[in-house]
Amino acid sequence: MQARLLPDLPDSLLAEIALRDMACWPHLAATSRAMHSLVLSIRLSLTATDGDALRLGALPPPTIDLIATRRLGALPNLLSLTLRSLPLTPAFFHGVPQLCPRLASLDLRGCTRLTDRCVRGLARLPRLEALDLTFCTGVSYASVVFLRRQCATLREIRRQPEWFDGQYETPWGEVHTYYADGSFDFGRSIESRGWIAQMVDHGTHLENRLVYVDVADSSELGERGSAYNGRIGVLLRQDDEGHVLVVQDSLQPEPPAYFPTLGVEATPEVGHSKRIQQRSPRTSTFSRLLVSCMRTLPLDDHASRLAPASLFEALAAFCERMSAAELPDFEQKARDSMSRRRRTCDFTQDWLCYSSDSDSSDGSE
Secondary structure (H helix, E strand, O other), rough: OOOOHHOOOOOHHEEEEOOOOHHHHHHHOOHHHHOOOOOEEEEOOOOOHHHHHHHHHHHHHHHHHHHHHHHHHHOOOOOOOEEEEOOHHHHHHHHHHHOOOOOOOEEOOOOOOOOOOHHHHHHHHOOOOOEEEEOOOOOHHHHHHHHHHHOOOOOOOOOHHHHOOOEEEOOOEEEEEOOOEEEEEEEOOOOOOOEEEEEEEOOOOEEEEEEEEOOOOOOHHHHHHHHHHHOOEEEEEEOOEEEEEEEEEOOOOOOOOOOOOOOOOOOOOOOOOOEEEEEOOOEEOOOOOOOEEEEEEEOOHHHOOOOOHHHHHHHHHHHHHOOOOOOHHHHHHHHHHHHHHHHHOOOOOOOOEEEEEEEEOOOOO
């Protein structure tokens, strides 16, 4: 879009402007001040395959902060802002409430430099209704607790892709419910409630790490459960609408390094699980995996995307105990587990399916 054409656009077209990269922002700045007040929504999303994104990534973060701040300063009536996969720093978010006082929707998906301090500063946005923090690996669930208590207007905090919301019918008879903010309830007596501490998109599948709030007090699991908390995770891939393949390692809390290549015999039917062995051609080591195909059901309505009050308060109390150093920092354990797994995984990615047995009747995440 060329700068000389912008002043001639109808006002209605300025309600939402999609900018491919930061280089387009000067074109917006070339419009008249009167037209700036008509801009209600801006979407700026970068991917690693974009040449412009790579050039932008070479800029020091303070420069990016300065560019973004100057552009937003000219848009006082902005209602919706999407800034995906940008290396923005706390300095930028400190000024957002003053620059965008009417902002209601903020999408920061994939902004991995974000911290809890950045996010908590957004509580000063008086009209914030929706916040997307999906794949913001530096933001903990404690920020969700803070924002839900400080922002009266907030209707949704998202920490996972939309398709992940819902109820998962497991082959062993449990129903696992995931809410938009990453909280979950598995409907069982122990290792039932908690939140997704880390989630990474590998392109073909997701990988996560879970923190449970009902493991440390479990006499059945004892020290083993507490030591594993924050390290437990699975791999997930959405196959067809309503079906999700879930892979977990039977021998250790972390999931396998990557999603296995499943033949017809190793792929379970919907509502069933299969146990498989895989052998690495490089190291000749074996991995024993549980592969489950789960049917998923959407949450009832938009309001149900927020964790119910009883679940939220249980998670909030657990976060407060971690902050008071009464409990280990399971969030940090989740980050360390994810980072260590990436460093030590077998990058051959050519593991061979060795064998599979009959459908499994039980399992857990």
